[in-house]
Amino acid sequence: MNINPTSGRPLYEQLMFGIKQDILLGILQPGDKLPSVREMAQQQLVNPNTVAKAYKALEGQGVIDTVLGRGTFVAEDSSDFGPDRQQMNQFKRQLNDLLTEGMYIGLSRQEIADLMNEWYGGTHEANRK
Amino acid sequence: MNINPTSGRPLYEQLMFGIKQDILLGILQPGDKLPSVREMAQQQLVNPNTVAKAYKALEGQGVIDTVLGRGTFVAEDSSDFGPDRQQMNQFKRQLNDLLTEGMYIGLSRQEIADLMNEWYGGTHEANRK
Amino acid sequence: MNINPTSGRPLYEQLMFGIKQDILLGILQPGDKLPSVREMAQQQLVNPNTVAKAYKALEGQGVIDTVLGRGTFVAEDSSDFGPDRQQMNQFKRQLNDLLTEGMYIGLSRQEIADLMNEWYGGTHEANRK
Amino acid sequence: MNINPTSGRPLYEQLMFGIKQDILLGILQPGDKLPSVREMAQQQLVNPNTVAKAYKALEGQGVIDTVLGRGTFVAEDSSDFGPDRQQMNQFKRQLNDLLTEGMYIGLSRQEIADLMNEWYGGTHEANRK
DNA sequence: GTGGTCTAGACCACG
DNA sequence: GTGGTCTAGACCACC
Known part of the structure; x- marks a missing residue:
């Protein structure tokens, strides 16, 4: 998971994002702390406030569970968040x-498709359906 | 071009994209005012300031040219150069x-590719020269 | 003389500029119409208003003379406008x-000097002192 | 850095140049806030809007980075890439x-070269790494 | 606290 | 008429 403070996207959102991604990729399994x-x-x-905000939001979405005094855990049924x-x-x-x-800066349809394939091939081979 | 003030996206950004799309779609031709x-x-x-901001940014990107006291025009050779x-x-x-x-909201590689093809097919196949 | 309407510089100023340059280069001689x-x-x-404005300003600077009904002429002593x-x-x-x-976009001192020499060499060999 | 409201140059532009110069002079180092x-x-x-405009433009040029809620920082690798x-x-x-x-106001090629050398010698010779 | 966005209204130079 | 600049002041999300 990489947090980029200059991307303009809220840090807490990037955190939520990264955690969900780790779950989808199987890096984090249900029940993991x-x-x-x-x-x-x-x-x-x-x-820390930023992390707390992300955790709280994820809990609200049912992705993780917080047990007071013990920690935060990946929820058992966390991986079925499909696209609404x-x-x-x-x-x-x-x-x-x-x-x-992309079209504006002069990239062809093929070039963009190549970049897309590159991304999938390079980082996420194991996850394709 | 439709501006939606409640979408959360900056108005000047919506303007910029709307204009770029009109150019790609051929609604606006190079040299048009x-x-x-x-x-x-x-x-x-x-x-008006919001429009001015969008126009200024587009000029910075080389998409349009502004002639003081005359108006603003679609640039002639905006996509000639390859991407820098x-x-x-x-x-x-x-x-x-x-x-x-996309992966996070549960879209497969194929589904994203389909959306991409849809965009190219639907809006720009007919417009290529 | 080239007028560039998108440069942001006032057109009448570019005109004044171009005329003065032609005089310095000898393209226009004192007394020429x-x-x-x-x-x-x-x-x-x-x-035309823009041209008129440029001519009027040049006359105010003593660079050219206007003779009503006959035209506009390069002043006899027009070439001694030194730097104040x-x-x-x-x-x-x-x-x-x-x-x-230049330094910011990564140009070295030498590269800038080369560009300078290129400009003098290419366009204005005859005029160097 | 000094801003002169009566110079006729846009204030935000004066700000941009002042900041760039401070960086080149080493007064501001990469990462500085x-x-x-x-x-x-x-x-x-x-x-404040005028400052924000200057900051935004500098960010667009890759000179500075802005971190939402934290502030604005001198970019790390602003002049690494060659000029595009x-x-x-x-x-x-x-x-x-x-x-x-320069030619128009009567400066010779040598005088301009001298001014150039003066700039490099005076302000930046000591600062090169 | 930070920057981002938007509005309103003013003044200016240019054509 | 055009765009360019600046100010003032508001509201927002984020940290």
Whole structure:
């Protein structure tokens, strides 16, 4: 998981994102314990408040469970968060914007497809369906 | 072009994308005059400053040219040059983010490829020269 | 003389500039007749008012003389407009800005010097002192 | 850095150049935090929006990075990459304009070269690594 | 606390 | 008429 403070995306969102990704990739399994708020804050060089906010939001989504005094754990049924309509629409809008941008800087359809394949091939071979 | 003030996306960014798309779709041709800042502001129900901000940013990207006292025009050779390194890097970062996002909301590689083909097929197949 | 409407510099200033340059280069000699306001406007694709404004300003500087009903002529003593202190200061400030910019985009001192020599060599060999 | 509100040059542009120069002079080092928008506005007696405009433009040029909620920082590798084509073209245009201007106010090739050497010698010889 | 966005309204130079 | 700049002041999300 990589946190990029200059990307403009909220840090807490990037954290949520990274954790969900780790679950989808199987790096984190249901029942696994997450780093404590303070540990995670040190690892990722962010403010503990930011981690706490991410954990709280994930708990609200049912992705993780917090047990007072023991820690935070990946929920048992955490991996079935499929795309809802709102997320899909947002994604399509973003893809739309990105392809417009790509076309503008002179990238062909093939070049963009290549970049896409590169990403899947390089980092996520094991996860393709 | 439709500006949606409640979408959460900055208005000036929506304007920029709308104009870029109009150019790619051929609705706006190189050399065409854009609505004046004040006209566009009235059409889209935003403040003239917001339009000016979008126009300025587009000029910075080489998409449009502004002639003092005359107006703003679609640039002639906006996509002639290949992508430069900075643009490429930025694009790859954005693509990376988007694909991660797609994976996170549960979209498969094929589904994303389909969305991409849909975009190219639907809006731009007919427009290629 | 080339007028660039998108440079951000006022058109009338570019005109003044170009005329003075032609005089310095010897293309225009003292006593030569300048194109009429309308002719010049057609040649340079600008509004006649813009040409008139440039001519008037040049006359105010003693660079050209207007004879009513006959036309506009290069003044006899027009070529001795040396740098005054204000012009020098402005020039130094602009050079300062430009060199800062050049250093920023990664140009070495030598590369900038080369560009400079290229400019002098290419266009103005005859005029060097 | 001194902002001169009566010079005719846009304030935000003066800010941009002042910051770039501070970086080149080593007064600001990569990673250093810039004064906050509000602080800088007070220091330079300008409106915060004007500072924000300058910061935003510098970020667009890759000179500084902004971290939401934390502040603005000098970018780490701002001049690593060579100049890209667009930047080069813009620089050449500006150099061209400036040299024409110099010739027009009566500066010889040697005088301009001297001014250039003066700039490099005076401000940046000691600072090279 | 930080920067980001938007509005409103003013003044200016240019054409 | 055009865009460019600046100010003032508001509201927001993020940290």
